[in-house]
Amino acid sequence: MVTRGFFGRNSGGEKADRIPPGQHLVEHWPVLTAGPTPRIETADWKFTLKIGPRPVKVWNWSEFNALPKTKMTRDIHCVTTWSKLNTAWEGVIIDDILADAGVERPTDFMLAHCYDGYSTNVPLADLASGKAMVALNYEGQPLQRDHGGPARLLVPHLYFWKSAKWINGLQFTERDELGFWELRGYHKYGDPWREQRYTND
Numbered sequence: 788m789v790t791r792g793f794f795g796r797n798s799g800g801e802k803a804d805r806i807p808p809g810q811h812l813v814e815h816w817p818v819l820t821a822g823p824t825p826r827i828e829t830a831d832w833k834f835t836l837k838i839g840p841r842p843v844k845v846w847n848w849s850e851f852n853a854l855p856k857t858k859m860t861r862d863i864h865c866v867t868t869w870s871k872l873n874t875a876w877e878g879v880i881i882d883d884i885l886a887d888a889g890v891e892r893p894t895d896f897m898l899a900h901c902y903d904g905y906s907t908n909v910p911l912a913d914l915a916s917g918k919a920m921v922a923l924n925y926e927g928q929p930l931q932r933d934h935g936g937p938a939r940l941l942v943p944h945l946y947f948w949k950s951a952k953w954i955n956g957l958q959f960t961e962r963d964e965l966g967f968w969e970l971r972g973y974h975k976y977g978d979p980w981r982e983q984r985y986t987n988d
Contacts, residue, residue, distance in 0.1 A: 802872060805862055807979035810870040817869055818933045821967060825903045825953055829937050834921070835900075835956035836888050844888040848937070854879045854887055857920060861943035863950070864979040876941055878922035881914040884957070894959045898966060899940050902953040907966035908975065909942055909949055911959075918944065921954060946977035946984070 806812065829848040836843045846854075858877045864870045885891065897914060899907050913919065922941040923930060930936035935952030942949045948968050969975050974983035982988055 805872060806870050807864055808982050810864055810868055810979065813869040813871055816871060816934065817865070819865070819867060820952065821905055822903055824933060826932065827902050827937060827953060832937055833955060834938070836884065836890065837956060837958040838890070838893050839959065839961070843890055851879065852923070855883045859920065863943050863947050865947040866973065866977070866984050875926050876920065876922045877924040878920040878941065880917055880920045882917060884921065894961055896960045896963045898958045898960055898964055899951040899954055900956040900958060901951050902955050905951055905967045907949050907951050908964055908969060909945070910963070913942060913945065918942070946979055948973065949977050
């Protein structure tokens with residue numbers, strides 16, 4: 788658990804308006820995980836979309852990679868106070884996943900599930916309309932295992948714990964169900980610009 792007081796410094800200069808309060812810039816991408824790094828082979832990888840407990844569609848690696856690909860370059864911000872600017876990603880936006888499954892908006896809430904048992908909650912409004920993707924490549928290369936490869940969720944406008952590593956599914960839920968870190972004191976939404984790090988922020 789990250790404790791209060793573990794705050795970085797804000798950087799000045801022309802990029803300051805892109806750095807949320809309490810954040811500092813990094814050049815290298817820190818590797819942070821809630822547990823051991825799993826090893827998932829693409830031959831075994833599957834992605835499942837659910838409405839409640841009911842699976843709607845399952846894709847294997849080849850089928851998922853046949854979906855339309857989108858590139859996006861975004862700034863990312865970690866709750867541990869680092870920010871990295873202009874990160875370049877390629878993957879499948881959530882809109883295209885839902886479209887391929889023939890699903891529109893059964894509820895307003897989603898849970899992301901991962902191969903290591905991790906989960907995190909994100910409102911559908913923060914995943915749809917091109918805001919988020921299941922990322923497969925970073926800086927033109929397949930996503931490294933330490934950074935969530937072969938696939939991770941990318942929700943760049945929220946703190947980076949919402950961009951769940953080693954994702955294997957999304958689930959529509961009737962209410963806003965808390966995920967791994969949210970149950971352990973992190974904010975249920977996680978807006979960097981409002982410093983929503985912990986439950987009462």
